[in-house]
Amino acid sequence: DAKTTQPPSMDCAEGRAANLPCNHSTISGNEYVYWYRQIHSQGPQYIIHGLKNNETNEMASLIITEDRKSSTLILPHATLRDTAVYYCIVKASGTYKYIFGTGTRLKVLA
């Protein structure tokens, strides 16, 4: 099963862009990369997902490298409410199961 690795924690100044990296070197060709975030004591919230093209929505941008071995989630103007744990997930091959890694704990500083 594909696995992801993320830095355990990051700080970002309020109003600045937060760039969260994720490595998924064993990803298969038809597997999507999903990003979620979890604010303390809540269920994870969907942010964005992509296959190979860069994606953008109202919450964030997702940049996927050409070889698909890594990706970066970009929060263009981080706010204090973006403080959360961010999970990069690749769906397990042939199943619907998500395998959660340890995620990145992003702290946005005033």
Next chain:
Amino acid sequence: GAVVSQHPSRVICKSGTSVKIECRSLDFQATTMFWYRQFPKQSLMLMATSNEGSKATYEQGVEKDKFLINHASLTLSTLTVTSAHPEDSSFYICSTEPREDYGYTFGSGTRLTVV
């Protein structure tokens, strides 16, 4: 996006009793739902896959007789923690099967404390 309602949000029970957690899909029919457990400062760990009209599939190391899952309809899956012990205290979260546009939708979670 999809809406998933999970209840209760918080429950305290005595050791040895059973607790039922409900997960409802409010705006679509979910043939498959997932149950996760999360200990403090740790990531989510998949416990089991709930299948409508059939038996749940449990992950390795999860006791099926302790964590009873029922998926009797396309909109409701329940997790019952039987004979709860303090070590079962955790944050339990359900999710739907993935949707094409936005992946999985998670419930808001249930904080279980066994005293």
